[in-house]
Amino acid sequence: MSGEKIGWLGRLKAGLQRSSSALKERVLGALRRRRLDQETLDELEEALILADLGVETAQSLVASLKKERFGKEVSEEEVREFLAERMAAILEPLAQPIPHRERFRPQVVLVCGVNGTGKTTTIGKLAKQAKDAGLSVVLAACDTFRAAAVEQLAIWGERNGVPVIRGKEGADPAGLAYTALEKARAEGADLLLIDTAGRLHNKQALMAELQKIVRVLKKLDPEAPHDTILVLDATTGQNAHAQVEIFKSMVDVSGLIVTKLDGTAKGGVVVALARRFGLPVHAVGVGEGIDDLRPFEARAFARALLGLDNGG
Amino acid sequence: MFENLTGRLGRVLDRLKGRGVLSEEDVDAALREIRIALLEADVALPVVKSFVAGVREKAVGQEVLRSITPGQMVVKIVHDRLVELLGGAGTGELELAKSPPTVILMAGLQGSGKTTTAAKLARRLRVREKKKVLLASLDVQRPAAQHQLEVLARQAEVASLPIVPGQPPLEIARRALGTARREGYDVLILDTAGRLSIDEALMDELVRVRDLVRPHETLLVADALTGQDAVNTARIFHERVGVTGIVLTRMDGDARGGAALSMRQVTGRPIRFVGVGEKLDALEPFHPERVAARILDMGDVVSLVEKAAETLDKEQAEKLAKRMAKGEFDLEDLKSQLQQLRKMGGMGGILGKLPGIRKVKKQLEDANIDDRLLIRQVAIIDSMTPQERRNPEIINGSRRRRIAKGSGTEVSEVNRLLKQHRQMRDLMRQMRKAGGLQRLLGGRLPPGLPPGLLPRA
Numbered sequence: 001m002s003g004e005k006i007g008w009l010g011r012l013k014a015g016l017q018r019s020s021s022a023l024k025e026r027v028l029g030a031l032r033r034r035r036l037d038q039e040t041l042d043e044l045e046e047a048l049i050l051a052d053l054g055v056e057t058a059q060s061l062v063a064s065l066k067k068e069r070f071g072k073e074v075s076e077e078e079v080r081e082f083l084a085e086r087m088a089a090i091l092e093p094l095a096q097p098i099p100h101r102e103r104f105r106p107q108v109v110l111v112c113g114v115n116g117t118g119k120t121t122t123i124g125k126l127a128k129q130a131k132d133a134g135l136s137v138v139l140a141a142c143d144t145f146r147a148a149a150v151e152q153l154a155i156w157g158e159r160n161g162v163p164v165i166r167g168k169e170g171a172d173p174a175g176l177a178y179t180a181l182e183k184a185r186a187e188g189a190d191l192l193l194i195d196t197a198g199r200l201h202n203k204q205a206l207m208a209e210l211q212k213i214v215r216v217l218k219k220l221d222p223e224a225p226h227d228t229i230l231v232l233d234a235t236t237g238q239n240a241h242a243q244v245e246i247f248k249s250m251v252d253v254s255g256l257i258v259t260k261l262d263g264t265a266k267g268g269v270v271v272a273l274a275r276r277f278g279l280p281v282h283a284v285g286v287g288e289g290i291d292d293l294r295p296f297e298a299r300a301f302a303r304a305l306l307g308l309d310n311g312g
Numbered sequence: 313m314f315e316n317l318t319g320r321l322g323r324v325l326d327r328l329k330g331r332g333v334l335s336e337e338d339v340d341a342a343l344r345e346i347r348i349a350l351l352e353a354d355v356a357l358p359v360v361k362s363f364v365a366g367v368r369e370k371a372v373g374q375e376v377l378r379s380i381t382p383g384q385m386v387v388k389i390v391h392d393r394l395v396e397l398l399g400g401a402g403t404g405e406l407e408l409a410k411s412p413p414t415v416i417l418m419a420g421l422q423g424s425g426k427t428t429t430a431a432k433l434a435r436r437l438r439v440r441e442k443k444k445v446l447l448a449s450l451d452v453q454r455p456a457a458q459h460q461l462e463v464l465a466r467q468a469e470v471a472s473l474p475i476v477p478g479q480p481p482l483e484i485a486r487r488a489l490g491t492a493r494r495e496g497y498d499v500l501i502l503d504t505a506g507r508l509s510i511d512e513a514l515m516d517e518l519v520r521v522r523d524l525v526r527p528h529e530t531l532l533v534a535d536a537l538t539g540q541d542a543v544n545t546a547r548i549f550h551e552r553v554g555v556t557g558i559v560l561t562r563m564d565g566d567a568r569g570g571a572a573l574s575m576r577q578v579t580g581r582p583i584r585f586v587g588v589g590e591k592l593d594a595l596e597p598f599h600p601e602r603v604a605a606r607i608l609d610m611g612d613v614v615s616l617v618e619k620a621a622e623t624l625d626k627e628q629a630e631k632l633a634k635r636m637a638k639g640e641f642d643l644e645d646l647k648s649q650l651q652q653l654r655k656m657g658g659m660g661g662i663l664g665k666l667p668g669i670r671k672v673k674k675q676l677e678d679a680n681i682d683d684r685l686l687i688r689q690v691a692i693i694d695s696m697t698p699q700e701r702r703n704p705e706i707i708n709g710s711r712r713r714r715i716a717k718g719s720g721t722e723v724s725e726v727n728r729l730l731k732q733h734r735q736m737r738d739l740m741r742q743m744r745k746a747g748g749l750q751r752l753l754g755g756r757l758p759p760g761l762p763p764g765l766l767p768r769a
Contacts, residue, residue, distance in 0.1 A: 050357050052539040055348050115562065115590075116423025116535065121454075145590070147467070148460035155455035200565040233423060237354035237539020239567035260422065263508040264548075265541040288422070288453060 036074045041066055044079070051268030051305060054238055057275060061086055080306045087271050087305065091298035096280040098126075098255065101226050106138065106184045106192040108217060108224040112210055112251065113231035114243060115198030118259035118285055120149060122231050123193050124156030125285070125293035131160050135190040140180035141166040142173040142213065143197040153195050159290065163187075173197065173209065174216040181220050194225070201246035214251050228253050229282065234260045234267035241269075244277050258296070259285035266305065334382060339371045342386040353607045355570030356543040359577045367393050391604055398576055398583070399600035406437075406557070406584065409528045413446070413492040413500045417525065419518060419553060420533035421545060422506030425561035425587055427457065429533050430503040431464035432587065432595035433559075438470050443498040448473035448488035450481035450521060451505035453514075461503050468592050471497070481505070485521050502527070509548035522553050529556045531584065534575055536562045542571035543578050550579040561587035563603075564594070572603050641737040643701040647693040650686050688721055692729050695719040704730055 041062050048058035065082055101107045109126075111119050123139060130137045139157050141164055143149035150166050157164035165180035177194055184192040196213065199206035217224040230253045232240055247253045261267050261284045270281060281296040343364050350360045371389050408414045416433065418426045430447060437443040447465045449472075451457035458475045465472035473488045485502060492500040502525065507514035522530065532546065532555045549555055558575050563586040576583055583598040635645060693701060695718030700707050707715070707730065716723045 046357055049351055050540050052541070055351050114537070114565070116425055118423060146460070147463035148456040151456035151459050152454065200562065202566040203564075233535075233537070235421065235535065235539060235541045235545070236537045237542075237567070237570070238352055239354070239537045239565065240539075242566055260508075263421065263541070264510055264544040265539070269539065 036066075036069050036072055036079070041070075044083070048083075048268065051266035052237055052272075053268040054241075054272040057272040060275075080308055084299075084302045084306045084308055087302035088299045090271060090274050091281070091296075091302060094274050094278065094280050095296045095298040096255070096282065097295055098227055098229070098282045100133075100135075104221070104223070104226055106181070106189040107226050108181060108192045108194065108221065109227045109229060110194045110196065110213065110217075110225035110251070111229050111231060112196045112247060112253075113198060114200050114233075115146075117198065117231045117233040117236075119143075119198065119231045120152050120156065120195055121288065122257055122259060122283075122285060122293060123153065123195050124159065125290055126193055126283075127156065127160045127162050128290050129293065130191050130193075131162060136188070137162040137191045137193065138180065138184040138187065138189045139164045140177055140184075140192060140194040142176050142180070143195050144169055144171045144173050144176065145197040149195070149197070174212040177213045178216045178220065181217055181224065185220070201243050201250075207246070207250045210251055227255060229255050229257055230279075231257050231259060232270075232273075233265075234258050234270075234284075235263065235265040236269065238269065240273060241276065244273055244279065248277065248279070253279065255280040255282045257281070257283045257285065257293075262286040262292070267301075268305065270301075334371050334374045334385065336372050338382055339368055339386065342371070342383065343368055346386070346390055349608065350570060350573075353568035353570035353609070354537075354539045354542070354574075355607065356540050356574035356578075358543060359574045362577075363393070363397070363573070387608065391608060394573065394604035394607060395600045398573060398598075398603055405597070406433075406529055408441070408443075408499070412496075412498045413489075414498065414529070415489070415492075415525050415527040416499065416501045417522060417527035417530045417553075418501065418503050418533055419530060419549060419555075420506060421508065421535075422454075424506065424533045424535045426506065426533045427451070427461050427464065427503050428590070428592075429531075429559050429561060429585075429587055429595070430461065430501050431468045431470075432592050433531075433585070434465065434470040434499075434501055435468035435592045436595055437499050438468065441498075444496065445470040445499045445501060446473060446488065446492050446495075446497040447471070447501050447503065448484060449475075449503040450484050451503060452479075452481060452484075453505040453507075457503075457505065464592070481517055482520055482524060485525050489525050500525075509545050509552070515548075515552050518553050527556075530554060531557050531559050532575070532579070532581075533559045533561060534571060536560050536569045536571060536586075537565060537567045538571040542574040546575040546578040550581070555579050555581050557581055557584040559583070559585045559587065560598070564588040568607050568609060569603055570607055572598075573607065641733075641740045643693050643696065643704055643733055646733050646736065647690055647701075650690050650693075688719070688725065689729050691719040692716075692721055692726055704733060 045058045045062045113119050127137050141150040141153040154164050167176040230247050256279050283293050284296050286292050347364050418430050420426050434445040434447050437445050449458040449461040462472045532549050585595050586598050588594045695715045712723050712726050716726050
């Protein structure tokens with residue numbers, strides 16, 4: 001294992017430490033009796049609910065535990081391993097980085113989500129990673145609504161040394177996206193990252209605006225956008241279901257990025273979303289620094305969530 | 313995906329119909345459902361637990377009103393308790409200092425909406441209280457955050473502290489306070505960088521800012537979409553900086569907003585305002601009743617139930633509901649509905665209480681509902697023969713003229729009533745197919761149609 005690899009695992013663990021140690025305590029507390037009885041199962045279910053897994057997913061995970069181990073003598077470790085394995089099994093197939101699609105020049109990545117989830121910051125970090133990987137990147141500042149959103153992205157562009165296509169405040173975001181794709185194409189860029197305004201999924205006019213961006217991009221490249229990423233805030237509760245469902249049906253979301261996993265939020269809703277939608281989780285945000293966007297590692301995530309050691 | 317609480321409880325408790333008193337078993341069965349409903353609404357688990365225990369105490373042994381089901385009775389108890397807990401301790405307006413400037417400190421996680429809320433608050437104080445407001449951003453973390461506040465201040469037509477690049481937050485705060493005092497501002501609103509409650513360095517910084525400016529109000533700005541973490545965030549912020557009030561943003565989303573109850577409970581502080589849109593005037597005082605109904609996903613069904621119980625002839629209502637369920641709906645039914653409506657305080661009173669009604673508010677305004685219309689419409693139906701009432705298709709031109717004459721109205725009014733009846737009948741049939749009121753109201757209401765008393769799903 002390279003030094004860098006240990007470095008990021010450490011960071012992820014540190015980021016998850018607080019949430020996981022709280023959860024760990026609860027699981028430990030739940031198992032002091034050693035016999036797996038109903039009361040213990042109830043407490044386990046509650047621990048999972050507290051991690052935002054949602055009632056249904058928590059019940060189903062606990063039911064599978066009950067089915068196999070009920071009445072048996074179990075150690076705390078075993079139960080945690082069992083639940084972590086279950087979660088990892090659900091998440092593992094979905095841990096996929098944003099695919100690099102060489103045949104598209106540029107590969108167009110549309111980034112959307114509700115307000116305040118961290119779209120612009122995520123794009124800044126993605127731009128850094130792509131730049132480091134030797135790709136030529138162009139950013140499109142299509143959040144023409146929020147005050148100073150364009151400046152915010154422009155600063156990220158400066159930090160990364162990548163061009164930012166921008167229009168006037170209040171400009172039509174679809175028109176700007178079109179211009180950006182034209183320019184990125186003319187420059188022979190590898191990757192175009194499109195930032196969009198935050199929008200609540202129940203606002204029809206705003207969702208239609210997002211659909212228009214997609215429609216307009218398709219005029220230049222019928223397959224664009226090649227990736228449509230929904231940025232989800234880890235502090236979000238069960239409303240994440242509605243967000244994914246509606247964004248997916250409106251603009252065909254192809255993957256998720258989960259931000260703010262460095263706080264006390266457990267991010268457990270990701271497990272529930274994985275079960276329901278099966279969308280790839282491309283990355284997780286674990287801080288405000290430019291390097292704080294990490295690949296989503298299912299096993300590490302599941303184990304860290306339950307306070308298990310990630311050694312090996 | 314989530315069934316609403318009334319539906320859930322209905323399933324569990326309908327078999328208990330007709331009992332006089334809520335037994336322990338009834339209540340426990342109901343509370344299991346309430347627990348799940350609250351968790352699905354993102355109320356934090358510890359809060360759910362103490363809430364459910366409180367409700368249990370109140371509910372066991374309660375007499376069930378004759379006219380409603382035990383399920384509705386429990387919902388009413390839960391609802392009342394929620395309102396009590398969400399409200400209490402006074403809500404509403406900010407406390408302004410006797411000697412200006414009043415200092416308001418905004419705090420919260422990243423992306424909760426502090427900057428937008430700061431500008432909304434400034435605008436509100438300027439417009440409603442005629443205050444001279446100064447906005448200043450201490451956010452040196454997020455790129456262009458200070459510039460964002462400057463732009464928003466312009467939009468809100470209030471002053472903002474000139475930006476000095478590279479100045480640390482504490483210095484900005486000192487300068488802002490000095491400017492506010494020197495230039496005679498009534499209110500100084502300090503926006504701060506979003507921070508995690510566990511980020512010791514940034515929390516320390518916030519504490520130092522607080523100690524320097526001694527704010528009259530420290531508002532925790534939190535996202536209504538927040539899940540279980542709401543308790544942690546609220547608790548830690550409150551412990552570290554001492555919150556005086558909460559602003560809940562993104563209430564214009566479709567989240568059930570259980571975080572409101574969690575944060576209210578953990579801090580013991582009132583929810584002052586809710587953010588309901590991206591525009592700067594989209595800030596409203598907090599209404600515990602509305603949020604309670606929203607958490608329970610049921611509109612103001614409880615008071616509707618109460619009102620209905622007082623005035624509705626139950627037998628007649630059941631007969632009507634049965635006919636509607638079969639998709640039958642003639643003019644006789646329309647008449648009895650119109651009469652019930654008058655008893656229940658008119659159309660506006662009823663419609664305001666139905667769940668999901670916000671979505672059709674605009675159509676309702678367009679519909680221009682006039683309760684005097686009800687009286688005239690009943691008169692029109694009274695001028696019809698029994699045969700005509702049962703079978704409106706036979707009402708031709710000459711019958712229309714006769715009916716108009718008999719009721720002292722115009723033929724156009726008769727036509728309108730007939731059209732209205734036709735639309736309503738179609739609506740009933742559509743509803744029967746669609747499976748419920750909620751879904752129907754999610755769609756549209758035929759224009760110009762007072763929809764009468766729709767049966768509860």
